[in-house]
Amino acid sequence: MTANAVVFAYHNVGVRCLPVLLAKGVRVSLVVTHRDNPRELIWFDSVEKLARAHALPVITPEDANDPAVVARIRSLQPDFLFSFYYRYMLGTELLALPARGAYNMHGSLLPRYRGRVPVNWAVIMGEHETGATLHQMVAKPDAGGIVDQEAVPIGPEDTAAEAFGKVTEAAERVLARALPGLIAGTARITPQDLSRGSYYGGRKPEDGRIDWAKSAREVHNLVRGVAPPYPGAFTRVGAVTLRILRTRLEPNRRPRSAAPGLYFEAGSYFAD
Secondary structure (H helix, E strand, O other): OOOEEEEEEOHHHHHHHHHHHHHOOOEEEEEEOOOOOOOOOOOOOOHHHHHHHOOOOEEOOOOOOOHHHHHHHHHHOOOEEEEEOOOOOOOHHHHOOOOOOEEEEEOOOOOOOEEOOHHHHHHHOOOOEEEEEEEEOOOOOOOOOEEEEEEEEOOOOOOHHHHHHHHHHHHHHHHHHHHHHHHHOOOOOEOOOHHHOOEEOOOOHHHHEOOOOOOHHHHHHHHHHHOOOOOOEEEEEOOEEEEEOOEEEOOOOOOOOOOOOEEEEOOEEEEO
């Protein structure tokens, strides 16, 4: 059985997941993506370039829920809508269009870390694992039933970018496993228990300011969670803003004072 899909996608997850649909014989009738923001560091691959390389129709609307966009997608009579790291919420009018459902790939083990930048938050909160989850899209963000998910480890020194690389690979595998069941109509959907989960909002560069009242481990996790290519952690030393791009925990090392704590040595920051 073949299927027709409209795909909303951006970032590396979009670049890895779109070819899975094509390899499984899904006819992608439209790709909806974003224009790159010239004020943003673009360190990830382009869904638009990939789609054009496959001769797929591509649009980059400011608002995916614009009535003209909705009307165009309605005219395509899609079986599925897929969202792979598309940055904006799709409204209920769009979600009602596909005959066989709308599905999103989220970068956490739902119901934990619903919301924005879930990989960054997982690292900042000191988690030892995160993952990728394919779930139904509903009006409430990241709240629909789960189709499939896969965990990946977060190492004690992993940055958010390194963890995100693992999540991206897991997303590709999750979609490849789940797609045959979705197309055949045999996929098992597991409702989420949101009371067992968590929701986090977006982050701004200012949120990388270090609070030195926090523990060494909390500071270390913040630095990892916002390290480049993200804006990075920072502190103020007098009138100077100092960016802290990499840290490590040194539980058995002491500065000359022999007191445990946070200290600099040879241009590096150590935490105890």
